[in-house]
Amino acid sequence: MAESEVEASTPVLASGTLERLRELRSRYPVARSAVLPALWVVQDELGYLPPWAEEVVAGELGLLPGDVAAVASFYSMYFSRQAGRHFVQVCQNVSCALRGADELLGGLREWLKVDEHGATPDGSFTVEGTVECLGACGGGPMMQVDRYSYEDLTLDSAREILERIREDGGGAAGA
Amino acid sequence: MAGAQPVPDGLVLTRYQGAPGLTTLDGYRKVGGYRGLARALEMGPEAIVAEVKASGLRGRGGAAFPTGTKWGFLPQGVFPRYLAVNADESEPGCFKDRVLIEEYPHQLLEGVLIAAFALQASHAFIYIRGEYRKQRELLEAVVREAYRAKLVGKRILGSEFGCEVVVHGGAGAYICGEETALLDSLEGRRGQPRLKPPFPAVKGLYGQPTVVNNVETLSNLPYIVTEGGAAYAALGTEASPGTRLFCVSGHVERPGTFEVPMGRTTFRDLLELAGGVWRGRKFKAMQPGGGSMQVLGPQHLDVPLDFKAVADAGSSLGAGALVVMDETTCMVEVSRRLVDFYRHESCGKCVPCREGTYFESQLMHRLEEGRASAEELASLADICAGMDGRCFCPLGDTATWFVMSAYRMFKDEFDAHVGAGHCPVRAGLGAAA
Numbered sequence: 001m002a003e004s005e006v007e008a009s010t011p012v013l014a015s016g017t018l019e020r021l022r023e024l025r026s027r028y029p030v031a032r033s034a035v036l037p038a039l040w041v042v043q044d045e046l047g048y049l050p051p052w053a054e055e056v057v058a059g060e061l062g063l064l065p066g067d068v069a070a071v072a073s074f075y076s077m078y079f080s081r082q083a084g085r086h087f088v089q090v091c092q093n094v095s096c097a098l099r100g101a102d103e104l105l106g107g108l109r110e111w112l113k114v115d116e117h118g119a120t121p122d123g124s125f126t127v128e129g130t131v132e133c134l135g136a137c138g139g140g141p142m143m144q145v146d147r148y149s150y151e152d153l154t155l156d157s158a159r160e161i162l163e164r165i166r167e168d169g170g171g172a173a174g175a
Numbered sequence: 176m177a178g179a180q181p182v183p184d185g186l187v188l189t190r191y192q193g194a195p196g197l198t199t200l201d202g203y204r205k206v207g208g209y210r211g212l213a214r215a216l217e218m219g220p221e222a223i224v225a226e227v228k229a230s231g232l233r234g235r236g237g238a239a240f241p242t243g244t245k246w247g248f249l250p251q252g253v254f255p256r257y258l259a260v261n262a263d264e265s266e267p268g269c270f271k272d273r274v275l276i277e278e279y280p281h282q283l284l285e286g287v288l289i290a291a292f293a294l295q296a297s298h299a300f301i302y303i304r305g306e307y308r309k310q311r312e313l314l315e316a317v318v319r320e321a322y323r324a325k326l327v328g329k330r331i332l333g334s335e336f337g338c339e340v341v342v343h344g345g346a347g348a349y350i351c352g353e354e355t356a357l358l359d360s361l362e363g364r365r366g367q368p369r370l371k372p373p374f375p376a377v378k379g380l381y382g383q384p385t386v387v388n389n390v391e392t393l394s395n396l397p398y399i400v401t402e403g404g405a406a407y408a409a410l411g412t413e414a415s416p417g418t419r420l421f422c423v424s425g426h427v428e429r430p431g432t433f434e435v436p437m438g439r440t441t442f443r444d445l446l447e448l449a450g451g452v453w454r455g456r457k458f459k460a461m462q463p464g465g466g467s468m469q470v471l472g473p474q475h476l477d478v479p480l481d482f483k484a485v486a487d488a489g490s491s492l493g494a495g496a497l498v499v500m501d502e503t504t505c506m507v508e509v510s511r512r513l514v515d516f517y518r519h520e521s522c523g524k525c526v527p528c529r530e531g532t533y534f535e536s537q538l539m540h541r542l543e544e545g546r547a548s549a550e551e552l553a554s555l556a557d558i559c560a561g562m563d564g565r566c567f568c569p570l571g572d573t574a575t576w577f578v579m580s581a582y583r584m585f586k587d588e589f590d591a592h593v594g595a596g597h598c599p600v601r602a603g604l605g606a607a608a
Contacts, residue, residue, distance in 0.1 A: 027339075027341050028341065029255075029381060030363075030381055033361060033362055035364075036344065036346055036360065037343065039346065040344055070365060071363065071364060074348065074365035075305070075346035076347035076348065077305040077346040092512065093268075093466070093516060094267055094425070094466065094498055094509055094512050094513060095424035095425050097512055098424075098498070098500060098509075099426075130519060131347075132265050132347065132519075132520065133265055133269075135264050135265065135270045136273070137268050137422060137425075137430065137498070138424050138430040139430070140424060140430070147308035147309045147312075
């Protein structure tokens with residue numbers, strides 16, 4: 001990419017995000033410890049972690065961009081590409097599977113017409129079935145939409161929840 | 176505890192259940208909260224360590240190492256020291272730490288502060304898994320409230336002791352529940368386990384003495400400090416002191432968490448607390464301890480929740496889970512799911528785990544679909560033998576435990592899948608499934 005193009009399109013993080021990065025850095029005896037929290041703050045703003053944003057984090061924490069990229073690529077909850085507005089995780093581990101998690105995930109994928117990356121055509125949702133046990137085994141089958149868990153689901157009740165979230169628009173999913 | 180509500184006998188972790196506003200400082204103070212911390216500050220570090228040793232408390236994260244002994248490994252006179260709180264709960268079937276955080280967050284924070292004081296730690300880091308985002312935000316609010324009330328920070332409750340508490344969110348990696356991987360992650364690295372020794376108590380976070388304790392372990396401390404280690408121990412048996420919060424899930428009528436005395440309670444009691452096997456079906460098998468542990472059968476239902484008794488039965492209480500499976504369950508399918516989980520979560524650092532979980536997974540998929548040959552199935556034991564005891568950390572070892580125990584206990588079922596072209600268990604259920 002030519003230098004002028006980079007300059008023309010160099011994106012920046014919101015000033016609030018940068019302030020949060022500096023505040024996070026001050027919490028730890030060693031600045032590098034703030035990498036994971038910093039990546040969370042950036043992903044909360046952008047929805048994913050583009051390389052330029054990882055470089056900003058590296059600069060703030062005094063690290064090499066490669067240090068940050070190596071961390072970001074290790075953890076499954078950091079996205080390297082733009083995901084749907086809402087992240088839907090359907091637990092497939094044993095406790096949920098014993099109570100119908102396969103049918104729930106399959107039914108949701110079919111109903112939402114997700115592509116090979118789990119994204120819906122309208123960009124509302126990204127559906128993921130390969131997740132760690134989500135720690136809600138007492139309420140299986142369950143799904144987590146953004147930061148909220150929905151438990152004891154049937155395909156119908158899960159559809160209703162996602163319909164409601166889609167209609168509410170881009171904001172955080174409310175429980 | 177004048178002014179505090181009467182609490183049910185025999186409960187420690189959930190003794191305040193039903194009290195209003197427990198997630199707020201006011202609500203927790205109304206039931207007597209933070210008196211344990213005040214008492215601890217009067218007692219001094221050595222007396223607290225002595226009470227914890229007397230309580231017989233063993234780590235509730237899965238390894239069951241005696242907590243007081245673990246604390247005792249810190250080298251004398253080396254500072255700063257750190258406390259890392261393992262809230263990376265991700266063992267399949269376990270959701271007790273989530274309950275303790277959601278319902279009793281101040282009890283956890285009080286336990287954290289008692290431990291930090293006993294260890295003379297300058298910082299406590301609560302490492303909470305990324306998926307527990309809402310719970311992380313709750314803990315952050317609780318810690319902020321505690322800072323304002325001078326329960327955290329400099330000169331806690333007017334004493335000479337100060338401790339900073341930082342809530343630190345993970346980002347999706349089962350391996351970070353292993354204590355040295357947790358420390359690497361907390362240092363801002365890929366979460367991969369470290370070679371031991373040196374143990375974290377000697378060289379942990381930033382190379383300094385560090386104790387890593389589980390959420391449930393620490394949540395017991397306010398009780399132990401106020402009521403005494405002996406009172407805590409007496410709730411269980413001599414070999415298995417105290418109580419535990421067990422998570423019952425799977426094919427039961429009422430899944431949930433249940434605090435029961437150790438040693439005096441059996442698997443059957445737990446199953447009954449959860450309403451028994453659902454839909455009037457017959458019990459087939461159970462997995463105690465979480466996804467890592469060996470399968471047990473109906474012949475083990477009357478085994479008490481005692482470390483040794485469960486070990487003698489061939490499994491472990493692990494992190495306090497119980498996953499119940501009814502007669503319709505295909506043990507090959509359950510094994511395949513667990514093997515897939517470990518394959519996905521293997522950190523890739525060591526070859527036996529990285530490659531072994533891959534081979535295991537490939538084999539189990541073929542077996543479940545009825546496409547594996549007898550020779551392939553026979554290779555399962557070889558693959559697992561190349562992993563168990565040969566991996567860098569317990570993840571790879573435990574990736575073999577359920578599947579091998581299920582293969583031994585349900586050999587006919589595994590064999591019936593060979594060359595069947597489909598899952599014979601599902602086919603046998605027909606329309607009933």
